[in-house]
Amino acid sequence: MRQSYPAIQTAGATVLAITFESQDHTRNFIARQELPFPFALDPARDSYAAYGLQRGGAMQLSLNPGVAAKTIAIGLRNPGHLAYLAEGPQHDYKQLGGDFVVGPDGRLRYAKASLNAADFAPLADLLAAVKP
Amino acid sequence: MARRLQVGDPAPDFTLPLLDGGPVNLSDYRDRPLILLFTRWLG
Numbered sequence: 001m002r003q004s005y006p007a008i009q010t011a012g013a014t015v016l017a018i019t020f021e022s023q024d025h026t027r028n029f030i031a032r033q034e035l036p037f038p039f040a041l042d043p044a045r046d047s048y049a050a051y052g053l054q055r056g057g058a059m060q061l062s063l064n065p066g067v068a069a070k071t072i073a074i075g076l077r078n079p080g081h082l083a084y085l086a087e088g089p090q091h092d093y094k095q096l097g098g099d100f101v102v103g104p105d106g107r108l109r110y111a112k113a114s115l116n117a118a119d120f121a122p123l124a125d126l127l128a129a130v131k132p
Numbered sequence: 133m134a135r136r137l138q139v140g141d142p143a144p145d146f147t148l149p150l151l152d153g154g155p156v157n158l159s160d161y162r163d164r165p166l167i168l169l170f171t172r173w174l175g
Contacts, residue, residue, distance in 0.1 A: 001169070012164055016156065018148065019171040026151055029174040041150035050144035051169055052136045068167050075153045097172040102143040104162050112139045117172050 004123045005036050013101070013130040020045050020095060053113055055094040093117070101129035103122070143168075 001015075008015060015037035018041055019026050042048065099121035101110035110129035112121045137144075145158045158166075 010169060013167055014161060014164055015167045015169065017169040019174060021174045023142050025174060039151040041151060042148050047146040047148060048170060051170060068158060076175055093173045095172055097170040098159055100168040102166040102168055104148055104164060106143055107140050108141050108143050111165055114172065126167055129167065
């Protein structure tokens with residue numbers, strides 16, 4: 001998303017991320033990934049519930065080949081990732097995310113609840129939804 | 133748990149604290165389209 005941010009700005013949109021993770025963990029993640037957009041914190045996940053985002057099951061997490069491959073790839077690039085997983089329940093790896101585009105009228109132009117931990121909205125779809 | 137949202141639905145409002153301080157409301161973003169990213173775990 002870091003590389004995509006200029007294209008998003010050029011398209012006239014802004015970005016807000018919402019996370020259930022802790023303040024410190026989020027801050028470290030942002031620094032590692034060099035993310036340029038703001039993060040809001042929702043440890044209670046009330047906004048996740050309002051947007052219909054659920055926790056995944058085994059198939060969506062560990063038994064999904066795409067998720068397993070991504071987890072291994074991340075682990076090879078970032079040893080801290082495996083330590084993260086080993087930290088246990090304070091990091092809820094079952095919580096699924098989602099990507100939405102909200103128009104100035106307050107209505108959804110795009111809505112994608114992730115089907116698994118490796119499922120993200122394509123940038124092209126987000127940019128198409130941003131256009132008037 | 134809310135039903136799965138669809139294009140055209142009103143986006144549910146929220147008021148949350150920003151990591152860098154201060155509250156943020158969905159209604160703060162009425163001047164331009166907003167890409168709203170809900171994260172999974174930040175590994």
